[in-house]
Amino acid sequence: MKSQFRGKHFITLQEWTKEEIDTLLDVSYDMKKKFAMGIPTPYLQYKTMFLMFFEQSTRTRNSMEAGFAQLGGHANYLDTSTMQISHGEVAKDTAIILSSYGDAIACRNCFWEIGNKYLREMAEYSRVPIINMQCDLYHPLQAIADLMTMQEKKKNLKRLKVSIIWAYAKSHKKPISVPLSQVLLFPRYGMDVCLAHPEGYPLPDWVIDQAKENARKHGGSVTVINSEAEAYKDADIVIPKNWGSWVTNQSDVVVDDLLEANRSWICTEEKMAMAKDDVIYLHALPADRGNEVVDSVIDGPHSVVFDAAENRLHTSKAVMVMTMNGR
Structure with missing residues (x-):
């Protein structure tokens, strides 16, 4: 065509x-x-x-x-x-x-x-x-830049485990557009996408259906879980980033009981150690430092956020x- x-x-x-x-x-x-x-x-x-x-x-x-x-x-x-x-x-x-x-x-x-x-x-x-x-x-502008960065750092992306992980933040109620675009795009390059979030922060069902169809066509996979630890385990690429509970709760209130119940979802060195030794850390920026991620990770050797x-x-x-x- x-x-x-x-x-x-x-x-x-x-x-x-x-x-x-x-x-x-x-x-x-x-x-x-x-x-x-x-x-x-x-x-x-x-x-x-x-x-x-x-x-x-x-x-x-x-x-x-x-x-x-x-x-x-x-x-x-x-x-x-x-x-x-x-x-x-x-x-x-x-x-x-x-x-x-x-x-x-x-x-x-x-x-x-x-x-x-x-x-x-x-x-x-x-x-x-x-x-x-x-x-x-x-x-889409963020997703294509992320994909380019992943190609530069990892070369062949097929069957790599990329974990898109919800993270705690309270700067504002952030859109779902970054993780949504990533979960749709990455399976088209044969990656094994793991979407991890606490209860109450889902992406729309139609997104997961489209992502799984993209994976079927291109040899990747899409898994949706509520376990942060499982997402980090043996990951090649981790993308811990906050998004709001827009699908289940349309209020524009930033800090609520659901958010505070999941404040442990922060990217730390201990969690990064669960991933592959050569794991890379991505974030669309701006990161809510101290909430989404600790400084030693975003400024550390695995971080490629400024390249992206x-x-x-x-x-x-x-x-x-x-x-x-x-x-």
């Missing part, structure tokens, strides 16, 4: 074939090599993109802004609280107008049961590609080039 990248939306990697994702990774590696060598990449010269943020951002905003500048274009940062969205303008109208002004629209909207629907409505009416900078369900954060630049550039200028 011939791929058509130009104008393709990037809302979830589930809508990209395995071959398309492989091409995206190839372009990401090429971007990284040229960045390291100081070779200019003016592939999107004079193009304009709009970055719409309903929430705060560090890595996503700066990887997109810096990356687009390095590609020769200009990214307009839009705080949606200063747009007419705050007065009720709908996604359809915003998409029609902005897509008439530039070459892509990127949006972050993580509000539960709103974010993905908002992006889908924009995609319906936009003339240009919509790039998901994180919604309530998906964070850097890769956000290169994978974002690849997404932009392929959807705005690809064939």
Whole structure:
């Protein structure tokens, strides 16, 4: 099947074939090599993109802004609280107008049961590609950077045990979009995915069903457990990260009895010692230090979190080039 990248939306990697994702990774590696060598990449010269943020951002905003500048274009940062969205303008109208002004629209909207629907409505009416900078369900930019980092560190990923583990945090009630995107993507590369969380923090049933189907097609596996120890045991890759109880409890209260009952779910050196000797530790960042993870782990020899954060630049550039200028 011939791929058509130009104008393709990037809302979830589930809508990209395995071959398309492989091409995206190839372009990401090429971007990284040229960045390291100081070779200019003016592939999107004079193009304009709009970055719409309903929430705060560090890595996503700066990887997109810096990356687009390095590609020769200009990214307009839009705080949606200063747009007419705050007065009720709908996604359809915003998409029609902005897509008439530039070459892509990127949006972050993580509000539960709103974010993905908002992006889908924009995609319906936009003339240009919509790039998901994180919604309530998906964070494809993070997932592809994680995959790239895992390939760099582990080479062949087939049948590696990657454990996506819920961790205690109280900074804010975090979206489920990072673990959801990971559990869908990693089985497509033949990995044995272990999703571990306490009772009360499930991902939607349809996600697990899709993940298991992805595993069946590509030779991996997906296991869902409530045991933190079992997740760490003999793991090749561990990703301990908090997510909120959105599936079972839509309240936006951050700290509640369920959260406090599971404060022992913190990544420590003792738990890391249960994994393989060459285990790597990943986190999307920002980490809630002292709650999700102890400093000696995130700053320790197994941690590759800053490598993954850097890769956000290169994978974002690849997404932009392929959807705005690809064939």
